Amino acid sequence: MSPDWIPICRIDDIPVLGARRVARPNACEVAVFRNAENEVFALLDRCPHQGGPLSQGIVFGQSVACPLHNWTIGLDDGCARAPDEGCTPRFRVKLDGDRVMLDQAELDSIAVEPANAT
Secondary structure (H helix, E strand, C coil), rough: CCEEEEEEEHHHHHHCCCCEEEEEEEEEEEEEECCCCCCCEEEEEECCCCCHHHHHHHHCCEEEECCCCCCEEECCEEECCCCCCCCEEECEEEEEEEEEEEHHHHHHCEEEEECCCC
16 A cells, blocks of 8 residues: 655744654544654654653654653654663654655554544
8 A cells, every 4th residue: 555645744844853742532642753864754753662652752863862751763664762761653754845744544543542442
């Protein structure tokens, strides 16, 4: 199945060495990061350690430091760097000119809470 890319924002809407959050219904937000080389990455906005908001962390190189306990999380794979362990889900990103695009199917299916049955 080919990706259904949807525009999220313009690259300039993401601060250099920072992040922008993308809200999703029934799911944790996605953090879209931009590093000093204008590379863009997307991770679930939750550290694998204790759920800290990665979007509030410090971006350096291809990593982000969790603001709660300073765990280093790779932006390319979502995994904690040794000696820490654990991963947070990542999302594919595509740049189309200055537009940042995410795959709608991934947004709808990765780390989504089940609907409440009533």
